[in-house]
Amino acid sequence: MSKVAFRRWRLGNASALAASIPMVVTALVVYLGCTLWTIGYSFTNSRLLPNAELVGLSQYQRLWGSRRWLISIENLAIYGAMMLVLSLLLGFVLAAMLDRKIRFENTFRAIFLYPYALSFIVTGLVWQWLLNPEFGIQSFVRGLGFTGFSFDPLYDPQLVLFGVIAAALWHGVGLVMCLMLAGLRGIDEDIWKATRVDGIPTWKTYLLVILPMMRNVFVTALVLITSGIIKLYDLIIAQTGGGPGLSSEVPAKYVFDYLFQSQNLGQAFAASTMMLVAVTFVIIPWAILEFGGKKRV
Incomplete structure (x- = not known):
């Protein structure tokens, strides 16, 4: 130069x-x-307005002693585990199907990705209508003559999270599918030809050859899904409002309720700090996987 x-x-x-x-x-x-x-300010006794009166860890002790907070953590853990597994699984399966060069691929891709263009509020309202027993799926099936059919998950404390998960999957699987499809399209066609020549079954090719090569795609999808899980709020508000009872309560709703309804800034800040810690536990492993280790050539 x-x-x-x-x-x-x-x-x-x-x-x-x-x-x-x-x-x-x-x-x-x-x-x-x-x-x-x-x-x-999470270490202060702030109420309606911030103040500098330090109270040590009392806000955190109160937080972890709250039944509502513990239930919200449990709900988020169940929701998060199922969302991670099902989003990655369904996204990859749909991507693998589209990668077979099927007819009308662009149409199917647009259909699967379209829900992601909607806000969580719209998604929640749509699925609230679909799962409403008075004019949703239950009403439609009973109108066909099956009068004994019962399907009202949003009103059942044992099933309400599954109704929320169904709506979240409908909203987000399309994005995961597009990420996976981009990863599949980036794999050299010669690899597929070599596995066919060696007589390796298709399922084993995906499991032992393709998936390891898509590590970066899976890590990216994992980070996006996890960040969406931790900040889950809009969908809950639109679909269930946290009910019935506390059966669909989540940490983000706990923070907003204490911030704007209970007007307890100290407690809200303590809960949001715990959410920040959870996000940190996601970002640090991702950074280590993405940037740590040996330098890439």
């Missing part, structure tokens, strides 16, 4: 760095600053 070209390259980098300074400063002030402010 000549000296002139090198100077131009350094000037271009300096210009790019200077242009990024406002964004970096904004991110530090807004995101990092607000995060530290929230964590700090």
